[in-house]
Amino acid sequence: MSALLEARDLGFSADNGAMLVEGVSLSVGPRDRLAIIGPNGAGKTTLLRMLAGMLRPDTGAVTLDGRDLSRIPAAERARNIAVVGQSDRPDPRLSVIDYAELGRVPHAGLRRRGEDREIARDALDRAGLLPLAGRAMGSLSGGERQRAQIARAVAQQPRILFLDEPTNHLDPRARGAVLELVACLGIAVVSVLHDLSLVAPFVNRVAVLEGGRLLAFDTPDRALTPALMREVFGVDVLRLPHPVEARELTVFDIPIRLSLNS
Numbered sequence: 001m002s003a004l005l006e007a008r009d010l011g012f013s014a015d016n017g018a019m020l021v022e023g024v025s026l027s028v029g030p031r032d033r034l035a036i037i038g039p040n041g042a043g044k045t046t047l048l049r050m051l052a053g054m055l056r057p058d059t060g061a062v063t064l065d066g067r068d069l070s071r072i073p074a075a076e077r078a079r080n081i082a083v084v085g086q087s088d089r090p091d092p093r094l095s096v097i098d099y100a101e102l103g104r105v106p107h108a109g110l111r112r113r114g115e116d117r118e119i120a121r122d123a124l125d126r127a128g129l130l131p132l133a134g135r136a137m138g139s140l141s142g143g144e145r146q147r148a149q150i151a152r153a154v155a156q157q158p159r160i161l162f163l164d165e166p167t168n169h170l171d172p173r174a175r176g177a178v179l180e181l182v183a184c185l186g187i188a189v190v191s192v193l194h195d196l197s198l199v200a201p202f203v204n205r206v207a208v209l210e211g212g213r214l215l216a217f218d219t220p221d222r223a224l225t226p227a228l229m230r231e232v233f234g235v236d237v238l239r240l241p242h243p244v245e246a247r248e249l250t251v252f253d254i255p256i257r258l259s260l261n262s
């Protein structure tokens, strides 16, 4: 399958010259789901922002359908790419339905039609938020707000969805529900994920980043090896057979050593 998005030799350095991302090449097919994993400060968000066209790389380039992303007009980019970032700050006065309907702006502009309202309502429904449609964004809990952000991106009907830690505010059931909703869209997804137990069931590709460099870009089975995970995260990762189902569970084994005096 030919690539929808392609990154070649991406690099980005901070104003102080520190290399935050270096020499990253990868590709994303139209229905691929890619997880970017790595420890804090590895450069995951920086890479995601470059792939989404929010940050211009210092070296290399990102192409969408073979076209340089930086040369695609913003409105056209927004019809193809949706981003749910960690630092999004929705206007707290907006109603949840009006916020979700903002996802329609790239398609319909400011003159939205009844059909756009319906698409926004459907996205809220899928995210389990329809009962809160009339509430103000500022009144939502962290998890509800995160689901509203996903609903806005779903309403945008992009070809590729970028998610930066989409489940960090969600309880376990909501995590599964949100990732199922995203997977059911049948579009390309690129997501930063910290929870390795969610990676293997959700994606077909994993990019392992450390110190701004790509250490692996492969299937979950080949990328999530205990040796590489130990090297990257500094703790053991266990791959255990599920007690009932024919699949593996991937979990961090995080040692918490309490002193005898505590």
Ligand SMILES: Nc1ncnc2c1ncn2[C@@H]1O[C@H](COP(=O)(O)OP(=O)(O)OP(=O)(O)O)[C@@H](O)[C@H]1O
Binding pocket: 014, 015, 016, 018, 020, 038, 039, 040, 041, 042, 043, 044, 045, 046, 047
């Ligand atoms: N403008 C900047 N100037 C200097 N350093 C920066 C700048 N922006 C980011 N960094 C540093 O670059 C590194 C990579 O940041 P980035 O946010 O991409 O990492 P991350 O892998 O997403 O981390 P986390 O898991 O903690 O969210 C970090 O050490 C961060 O402090």
